[in-house]
Amino acid sequence: MKRTLLSLATVAALGLSAPLHAADALMERANTFFQPIPANPPALKDNAVTHDKVELGKMIFFEPRLSNNHMVSCNTCHNLGMGGDDNLEVSPGHGWTRGHRNAPTVFNSVFNVAQSWDGRSEDLKAQAKGLIRSGLRMYATPEVTVETLSSMPEYHAAFAKAFPGESNPLTFENLAKALEAFEASLITPASRFDQFLEGNAAALSEQEKTGLSLFMENGCASCHNGVNVGGQAYFSFGLAAKPGADILPPDDKGRYAVTETAVDNYVFRAPPLRNVELTAPYFHSGKVWSLEQAVDIMGRYQLGTELKDEEVKAIAAFLRTLTGEIPRIELPQLPVSTDATPKPTMR
């Protein structure tokens, strides 16, 4: 307490560094768990990012003709005007079918260890290729996807620019690379929490700081950490007690579907919490609409703690400081179909 009696003028006059406030200790500790979102996207493995590749990826991201009914684009479920997801329990796909999991946000997804709730996609390229093929989503094949884009001269030109020197640039693999390059650009830096991590103690209110402290001390940050405040590793859902079947449906065994290993039963990737206030409803089942309720559930079933009402509110308030600057996107103009473009199915 004594230290805080030094006026800032005295500190400046003595050439001392700023005194160690409680906020500084919190800031220091937070920096052991979390990292700010960098101003620029990270480098991608085997996929050099160029402006032309990002622009092509943006066209493809908004391209409903990737799906066999010409109605579902990446942006349908990962809406860039709605937090990078669709704000639905589970997403619709081909023929009004429903998947069984909530769509994760595309924003900052490049920082995740792998993609999808069970990590089945090692990177954004694999995620895109999987969803295009999925009978629940776009219900297309690599062949028809390439045939579709190949039918339009503008895509030929855009692939040639994005993949210079390649004799056959318009491939399914390059489509995935272009999408990855665009999606990697969808990062949301400069949240208030980032500003705090970078040294601005005033960026968080007292309640938010309390929430951050609770988030670290109660064990939330054991799973939700790193640059994405989650998305880094896999954990059993319901460590302390299993939530009800509505929240943790018994037939979705999570990562077990990927590894077929008993220890992976009901194991999921800890969801990244960046922009979490924009991405309700919550959990892989998408059954919980309130952030406060989600925090309460995690306390009960994951940590075995009944959080007090004001603790829940403080943690939720902290989580709302994770909302960053959303990238500004100009809607791309898509090329016109030609006689050679496969027709949509009307089922």
Next chain:
Amino acid sequence: MKRTLLSLATVAALGLSAPLHAADALMERANTFFQPIPANPPALKDNAVTHDKVELGKMIFFEPRLSNNHMVSCNTCHNLGMGGDDNLEVSPGHGWTRGHRNAPTVFNSVFNVAQSWDGRSEDLKAQAKGLIRSGLRMYATPEVTVETLSSMPEYHAAFAKAFPGESNPLTFENLAKALEAFEASLITPASRFDQFLEGNAAALSEQEKTGLSLFMENGCASCHNGVNVGGQAYFSFGLAAKPGADILPPDDKGRYAVTETAVDNYVFRAPPLRNVELTAPYFHSGKVWSLEQAVDIMGRYQLGTELKDEEVKAIAAFLRTLTGEIPRIELPQLPVSTDATPKPTMR
């Protein structure tokens, strides 16, 4: 022919006006049928257009929470990156239901005499209100729509800015006004045909000029005229002979559904042809994908003329000069749902 032997220098020296080339005669005649798209949108009846109103209308245009499943926005069927429509035969709506008519483009729709294939909506406000209510489309009610937008403080603020001085600005009527203001901004000036109308004879190729001439002399321009090259009046489809049931389904009697007058059986608004190359498939049934085939069909069934192959090609080439400058749209960021926001139905 003699006149063209005068050199331009001679013309200039003598102070003569430019000689009457064939192109000038064509230009003059074209100006009796058509008008260029103005650089700015026209004034709207009882709806002063302001920047704030347009910005609000843009948010609403991209707002999937207008629909009761939170999945269908105006942009779903009137995709601003795909010519202002969805490039599907008929559009999907609630629960994967299908309407029975092709979605008209929203671009330049403000210049149409009325909206929809049968003119059932007197203006863009009525069109929006009808589609929000439609069981085939958004399947919502005015009450739930207002309740939805009212649940988000950002919409309260945006309506208050767009409708200053009103004690209760967030109404269904004002929603429609904001949409109309935004949609009226979606005009596509400066097509090559507009440049030609405005005096640039070099804006069209010889083939395109031939097509324009055929379009006027064969009678196409009797119905497809004005600023939108159509969209001005109602005509019987199949004047010379009825097309097959695939193109003119017997159960869709067109404007009869609006007027319940026998003379309106199979009467439709002549579709506006601006940007027609971007809006396949064609006709109210959406069954024809090729612009050339559409021209051929109109020749046979509407004009009773079997157009020669090169005439069809020339007319189609002319129609492709109607593609204008598409407005650049930044994807709006939509507010976050609150606890008071009605939940989507998951049917």
